[in-house]
Amino acid sequence: MAEGLESLEACLERHIPPEDLAEVKRILYGGETRKLNLPAAALSAAQERAFELQGYGFEAAPEQLRRPRIVRVGLVQNKIPLSTDAAVSVQVAALHRRIEEIVEVAAICGVNIVCFQEAWTMPFAFCTRERLPWTEFAESAEDGPTTKFCQELAKKYNMVVVSPILERDEIHGGTLWNTAVVISNSGAVLGKSRKNHIPRIGDFNESTYYMEGNTGHPVFQTQFGTIAVNICYGRHHPLNWLMFSMNGAEIIFNPSATIGTLSESLWPIEARNAAIANHCFTCPINRVGTEYYKNAFTSGDGGKAHHDLGHFYGSSYVAAPDGSRTPGLSRTQDGLLVVEMDLNLCRQVSDKWNFKMTGRYEMYADKLSEAVQPYFVPNIIRE
Amino acid sequence: MAEGLESLEACLERHIPPEDLAEVKRILYGGETRKLNLPAAALSAAQERAFELQGYGFEAAPEQLRRPRIVRVGLVQNKIPLSTDAAVSVQVAALHRRIEEIVEVAAICGVNIVCFQEAWTMPFAFCTRERLPWTEFAESAEDGPTTKFCQELAKKYNMVVVSPILERDEIHGGTLWNTAVVISNSGAVLGKSRKNHIPRIGDFNESTYYMEGNTGHPVFQTQFGTIAVNICYGRHHPLNWLMFSMNGAEIIFNPSATIGTLSESLWPIEARNAAIANHCFTCPINRVGTEYYKNAFTSGDGGKAHHDLGHFYGSSYVAAPDGSRTPGLSRTQDGLLVVEMDLNLCRQVSDKWNFKMTGRYEMYADKLSEAVQPYFVPNIIRE
Numbered sequence: 001m002a003e004g005l006e007s008l009e010a011c012l013e014r015h016i017p018p019e020d021l022a023e024v025k026r027i028l029y030g031g032e033t034r035k036l037n038l039p040a041a042a043l044s045a046a047q048e049r050a051f052e053l054q055g056y057g058f059e060a061a062p063e064q065l066r067r068p069r070i071v072r073v074g075l076v077q078n079k080i081p082l083s084t085d086a087a088v089s090v091q092v093a094a095l096h097r098r099i100e101e102i103v104e105v106a107a108i109c110g111v112n113i114v115c116f117q118e119a120w121t122m123p124f125a126f127c128t129r130e131r132l133p134w135t136e137f138a139e140s141a142e143d144g145p146t147t148k149f150c151q152e153l154a155k156k157y158n159m160v161v162v163s164p165i166l167e168r169d170e171i172h173g174g175t176l177w178n179t180a181v182v183i184s185n186s187g188a189v190l191g192k193s194r195k196n197h198i199p200r201i202g203d204f205n206e207s208t209y210y211m212e213g214n215t216g217h218p219v220f221q222t223q224f225g226t227i228a229v230n231i232c233y234g235r236h237h238p239l240n241w242l243m244f245s246m247n248g249a250e251i252i253f254n255p256s257a258t259i260g261t262l263s264e265s266l267w268p269i270e271a272r273n274a275a276i277a278n279h280c281f282t283c284p285i286n287r288v289g290t291e292y293y294k295n296a297f298t299s300g301d302g303g304k305a306h307h308d309l310g311h312f313y314g315s316s317y318v319a320a321p322d323g324s325r326t327p328g329l330s331r332t333q334d335g336l337l338v339v340e341m342d343l344n345l346c347r348q349v350s351d352k353w354n355f356k357m358t359g360r361y362e363m364y365a366d367k368l369s370e371a372v373q374p375y376f377v378p379n380i381i382r383e
Numbered sequence: 384m385a386e387g388l389e390s391l392e393a394c395l396e397r398h399i400p401p402e403d404l405a406e407v408k409r410i411l412y413g414g415e416t417r418k419l420n421l422p423a424a425a426l427s428a429a430q431e432r433a434f435e436l437q438g439y440g441f442e443a444a445p446e447q448l449r450r451p452r453i454v455r456v457g458l459v460q461n462k463i464p465l466s467t468d469a470a471v472s473v474q475v476a477a478l479h480r481r482i483e484e485i486v487e488v489a490a491i492c493g494v495n496i497v498c499f500q501e502a503w504t505m506p507f508a509f510c511t512r513e514r515l516p517w518t519e520f521a522e523s524a525e526d527g528p529t530t531k532f533c534q535e536l537a538k539k540y541n542m543v544v545v546s547p548i549l550e551r552d553e554i555h556g557g558t559l560w561n562t563a564v565v566i567s568n569s570g571a572v573l574g575k576s577r578k579n580h581i582p583r584i585g586d587f588n589e590s591t592y593y594m595e596g597n598t599g600h601p602v603f604q605t606q607f608g609t610i611a612v613n614i615c616y617g618r619h620h621p622l623n624w625l626m627f628s629m630n631g632a633e634i635i636f637n638p639s640a641t642i643g644t645l646s647e648s649l650w651p652i653e654a655r656n657a658a659i660a661n662h663c664f665t666c667p668i669n670r671v672g673t674e675y676y677k678n679a680f681t682s683g684d685g686g687k688a689h690h691d692l693g694h695f696y697g698s699s700y701v702a703a704p705d706g707s708r709t710p711g712l713s714r715t716q717d718g719l720l721v722v723e724m725d726l727n728l729c730r731q732v733s734d735k736w737n738f739k740m741t742g743r744y745e746m747y748a749d750k751l752s753e754a755v756q757p758y759f760v761p762n763i764i765r766e
Binding site for chain 2: 004023027191217218263265272360364365367380381383
């Protein structure tokens with residue numbers, strides 16, 4: 001598939017006349033998000049290192065009893081730097097290097113919490129249905145080389161690091177999981193959050209490799225705010241977002257790997273809806289580029305065997321609880337999105353819209369309990 | 384507030400060059416929706432009667448065992464034709480006449496199911512917090528004059544009519560409800576669905592007048608498909624959509640009354656997300672225009688007392704289960720949106736994306752039951 005537009009937002013900016021542009025942005029994005037002034041050193045480093053750097057800020061009203069709780073998050077999207085048939089350890093090392101040079105720029109930009117894309121240490125190889133060498137990318141969440149690498153970054157830059165990897169769970173028979181490791185700015189591993197919903201769609205053959213997560217909906221109380229991680233396909237499940245929010249998440253990251261033909265028109269909708277519905281910030285992150293595999297595979301769609309899953313369209317963005325959002329990063333390039341937010345906005349919007357108060361969750365807990373029964377009788381009214 | 388753009392979609396069509404427009408529509412709307420060829424008699428009648436008429440169609444793949452289940456729905460958005468200080472019965476009669484002339488055109492267009500906007504027989508007067516004369520607009524759902532009027536339309540045009548009114552419930556002490564009456568194409572009242580979630584935001588002082596509905600999440604099996612009605616503020620609650628879907632709704636109408644400053648950037652997101660998340664069609668409908676009241680009222684925002692709630696921005700649209708959507712009707716004019724859909728698309732998308740299968744609803748029923756306990760302990764991980 002062709003890569004297409006560099007960015008939807010850039011296209012709108014270029015063609016909509018100024019007298020209409022503000023109104024278009026208000027309707028589409030909830031207004032114009034403030035641009036951050038990022039340090040010159042960061043901008044030049046990003047240019048040298050060939051990744052896009054953008055910065056935006058969300059405001060909240062001043063309060064009497066709470067000071068503003070300003071936090072800067074960094075969302076990283078990237079291609080795999082090497083071809084998929086390079087040696088596993090060489091591919092991992094190259095990804096570590098690439099992330100290191102992006103995180104260094106994030107640090108210059110004052111980022112407090114950084115999140116990488118889903119399964120960031122590997123190609124998104126689950127389309128192949130092959131085991132080796134892909135399962136060799138799996139690591140211990142607690143003390144694998146990637147976690148150690150992230151602990152070093154966290155300490156060095158005083159930064160919370162959210163590191164989504166393929167996890168090898170040795171104490172449960174070497175089971176694989178799709179897991180985000182959350183590392184405190186102290187360098188300690190705070191804990192992990194496993195992907196709750198696993199796709200069976202197109203070439204997303206992930207259920208071949210791992211099962212639905214068993215860590216529930218933990219939130220991590222960091223020095224910079226209470227965060228949670230909803231991995232990829234969990235984005236499609238409103239209840240998944242809701243339970244992270246019920247546990248107190250103010251920022252929910254959504255590290256993903258998804259392709260244009262499948263999901264691109266859903267991408268601006270789902271995480272943004274979750275920010276609105278749950279009075280929190282959401283941060284969907286998607287990888288970029290097209291990854292090629294030596295062995296061809298078919299897609300269960302009558303088409304010919306082929307060597308790639310499709311074009312990962314990037315477009316990482318941040319949505320705010322008031323329904324506004326930042327522009328997306330590029331559809332084709334590596335990028336770092338730096339977003340400043342005042343977390344006080346979450347409760348302010350909640351007190352305005354009252355979705356938790358008006359949610360009638362008792363009723364839904366009962367209704368859902370009925371609906372999951374094998375012989376559930378739906379409430380159908382007939383003439 | 385100024386009315387602003389006539390329509391977002393018209394603005395994009397006008398300014399984005401053809402070589403980019405298809406790609407912009409793909410990313411924003413999931414592609415270009417097919418335009419319907421509507422009868423010339425309908426187009427000219429709409430022009431004479433001063434309302435916008437648009438028609439679009441959604442396709443599904445052919446199947447072996449099910450024939451296509453093609454249905455045409457009609458969404459009606461309109462201003463109040465008379466000023467709010469006209470006599471109650473005169474206002475109602477004028478609204479009946481206006482709807483009658485729009486429904487006549489819907490019938491020429493082959494519409495099978497028509498839905499009107501929330502509380503369509505009255506100004507959206509709940510901002511005033513006054514009782515009289517507004518509560519006089521309330522009627523019996525079963526045999527009030529508006530229900531009888533709709534029964535006549537239904538029989539005459541062989542059309543299912545969804546009629547959202549202010550309901551006076553005489554058998555429960557004359558209680559008021561915000562209720563959609565569903566009338567079969569036979570003319571029989573199939574039943575009613577009450578608004579499940581009531582706002583307390585800005586001037587939407589509806590909780591002053593009526594309470595959360597007690598009809599649950601009924602779906603209505605009509606000759607043309609299984610439908611449900613999620614009224615206005617219920618749009619913000621993903622669980623409300625979910626339970627209508629769990630009961631089997633293929634089309635969920637969302638008759639609304641909402642204003643630009645409050646919700647316009649949420650409008651394209653929430654109902655569309657619900658169509659995606661629940662593998663069904665959703666039909667959000669919003670009234671148009673600004674309604675003025677003789678007595679001024681304040682808004683709890685430090686501003687001066689004023690005479691209107693704000694600008695209702697119309698923009699009614701239909702979202703499909705595959706994430707695509709039609710353009711919206713005008714932001715300023717009365718309109719009828721005719722949308723043809725093959726309901727087979729719902730199950731086709733469900734079989735592709737599998738959200739019901741992968742939803743883990745048992746877990747959420749348990750988690751929600753815990754979360755609503757007064758002394759619920761959230762799952763917070765601290766260093």
